[in-house]
Amino acid sequence: MIKEAIQRLLNRENLSLEMTKSVMDEIMSGSATNAQIASFITAMRMKGETIDEITACAMIMRKYGTKLKYDGDVLDIVGTGGDQAYTFNISTVSSLVISAAGVPVAKHGNRSVSSKCGSADVLEALGVKIDIPVTKSEKILKEIGICFMFAPNYHSSMKYAAPVRKELGVRTIFNILGPLASPANANFQLLGVYDENLVEPLARVLSNLGVKKAMVVHGHDGLDEISLTTSSTVCEVNEGYLNSFFLDPRQFGFEYCKPEDLIGGGPQENAEIAISILSGEKGPKRDIVLLNSAVCLYMFYNNITLRECVKMAADIIDSGRAIEQLNRFVKLSNE
Numbered sequence: 001m002i003k004e005a006i007q008r009l010l011n012r013e014n015l016s017l018e019m020t021k022s023v024m025d026e027i028m029s030g031s032a033t034n035a036q037i038a039s040f041i042t043a044m045r046m047k048g049e050t051i052d053e054i055t056a057c058a059m060i061m062r063k064y065g066t067k068l069k070y071d072g073d074v075l076d077i078v079g080t081g082g083d084q085a086y087t088f089n090i091s092t093v094s095s096l097v098i099s100a101a102g103v104p105v106a107k108h109g110n111r112s113v114s115s116k117c118g119s120a121d122v123l124e125a126l127g128v129k130i131d132i133p134v135t136k137s138e139k140i141l142k143e144i145g146i147c148f149m150f151a152p153n154y155h156s157s158m159k160y161a162a163p164v165r166k167e168l169g170v171r172t173i174f175n176i177l178g179p180l181a182s183p184a185n186a187n188f189q190l191l192g193v194y195d196e197n198l199v200e201p202l203a204r205v206l207s208n209l210g211v212k213k214a215m216v217v218h219g220h221d222g223l224d225e226i227s228l229t230t231s232s233t234v235c236e237v238n239e240g241y242l243n244s245f246f247l248d249p250r251q252f253g254f255e256y257c258k259p260e261d262l263i264g265g266g267p268q269e270n271a272e273i274a275i276s277i278l279s280g281e282k283g284p285k286r287d288i289v290l291l292n293s294a295v296c297l298y299m300f301y302n303n304i305t306l307r308e309c310v311k312m313a314a315d316i317i318d319s320g321r322a323i324e325q326l327n328r329f330v331k332l333s334n335e
Contacts, residue, residue, distance in 0.1 A: 009043035020056035028064040028157040037164045041172040055208040058180040064157040068184040074104045078179040079192035079224035088264030088273045089122040097293040099146035100325035106184035110151040125271035129333040154183040187212040192224035203235035228288040257284035278323040
């Protein structure tokens, strides 16, 4: 099937959902050769991936992945990376604030790929043990409302594509599949993307995958988060309906900051930034965490305005609940 698919892609033909699923099955089961995988993902990139093709690949990646079981609504907050902005770990810090506010968060992430410090790197520097059994993560999520799903432990079939991706060294469909393949099947998601052209397509993919509510976002400064230096493009998914709009932080009482105000460093520096924010230090880094946290709270809780969600996130930090959540996470992961 993969040979036929490559030929079609070279003819600039779009693949059906079923054909793409069959090809991805071959890749994830180890049936495809490295040359075939490289040809397939390169040809698809050159043609441009369709919503059906991305949906199919994400479906099969989810099928082969290890599942994290949780009984109830759960949220993932994740970015594609690749924005070359070298910010601190905004979504990781936000996940601690969100979960301290009572929203169950199953954070899916990995070590650094395009930045100096991935979510796994900063959590490890903060003292969280990331390489733990799935059952332990399930227990922690149930107990304190947050867990970290370290991607290599959940997507072992990616080993067939990993060497090819590394040798190619170019952006392919695999760069966007990770955030779409939540091992917890998160039904709420804030997904940041590196390219504005991906916002609506990936919102449609999340809808196809059965996500209940989601926001796919892109900062107009290139950030794969809701930005604080300018406005952001947002596509909201709500039970199958899509709504696109611009979000300007000034509407919610924030001031624009400079890109350099949000820059992080290596794992240790980013861990120190995280602790200072969670401990109540004011400034642009806190504000961008409040903004991204508020959007997640707004999605999860009905009948509450985004401005009220900003205040809720600030109260969580200033009351000490956010830093306490981190301390509990560190303790339970190391037991």
